[in-house]
Amino acid sequence: MIEDDLELAEILTEFLEQYDFQVTTEDDPFKALSILKLEKFDAVILDLTLPGMDGLEVCEAIRSRQNIPIIISSARSDVTDKINALELGADDYLPKPYDPRELVSRIHSVLRRYDAVSIAASESACDFKLNESAMQISYKNRPIELTNAEYGILAHMIKKQGMVVSREDLIHNVSAINEDSSNKSIDVMMGRIRNKLGDKALIESIRGIGYKLLK
Template sequence: MIKIAMVEDDVQLAELLTEYLKQFNIEVTNFEEPFLALSSLNIYKYDLLILDLTLPGMDGLDVCKEVVSKHKIPIIISSARSDITDKVTALQLGADDYLPKPYDPRELEVRIKTILRRYNQNNEDVKENKKGIFKLDSDKREITKKGQYIKLTAAEYEVLSLLIKREGFIVTREEIFDNSDLLNHDYESSGSLAVIINRIRQKIEDNPKEPKHLQTIRGMGYKFLQ
């Protein structure tokens, strides 16, 4: 599930967006007060921040500046302020997108997923260069273990590459389907995803019956560890 932090003091708009995005497996936690949002960002991990500019107690541009200085998280500015200076300043501070109000919630949903795809792609180099047993080369669509090429089917590669990119975090089955061009929810009902996971374990684990790298987190999904 995609976890979003939103700073929006318009309660009705926040509720509308929260309900709309829920159907796309996007969980929104809204904060009417920017200081509460900043505190939460220090404690919890969110995939993206949606930030209004006109806020009580603290200007949204100042919030943006503080978030960029302390956290590595993509930011969408959602604001009714039409001054081009605000847009330019927000982007210069490090915001990833600026969505002027009013807008269709469908556009927000598309922008969220577009930015997260780009953000994850930009972070692949970090994962690929990280010291570890497994290396992911997205350009070649190859995964190696201790320098040895792992022969994978297209579906196996998609699943394993996603898990490597999210190393250390639980990835739900829904996230795997949402981020795959090959898998759809028919795999979920047929149990084929479990078959793919087992095939991957046969190829990467020293003992597939006691997996150390590709772990099942019961009731939640899967976690990959080096």
């Protein structure tokens, strides 16, 4: 939960914990983005009025890095804010004040939608076998020899199969890639991955953006 009203955050946290949610609260948007990069969460509850950085910018930054449910929780009632938030990748917009029970229902709703997408993606990715604990990927039952960076790229692409993945997304989300890496170095690694898969058409280049692993 990214919320600078600490009293409200405490109330919501105590309420959500009654429904077996574990909540991490941060009132500094810059720290929150750092935490999101280092730790795995199931959803984000995001206020729009934050110190030092507008919540819409935070929403855009989160969505550019990862595919995670984002629920906006804001007292800003301007319909433009709601439209902008949804266009920037928010999944839901809950105007304050609201009954905390509605927040619980909204969280359950977005998690169900994301679970359904994940199941569909895993079914469509049946040619790939991803063993994260062993850092091993097989394609059509054939293990692929990959460097750590190549493994990280392909694993991320498999999780987002059918979606366009930007080079910046890969740089931010693959730990084996240096954040100072250039787009050219990503392209070189992607070329090596294509060769190792033995099917260069499997990964489509999206001009000016990045790549897409085809279904």
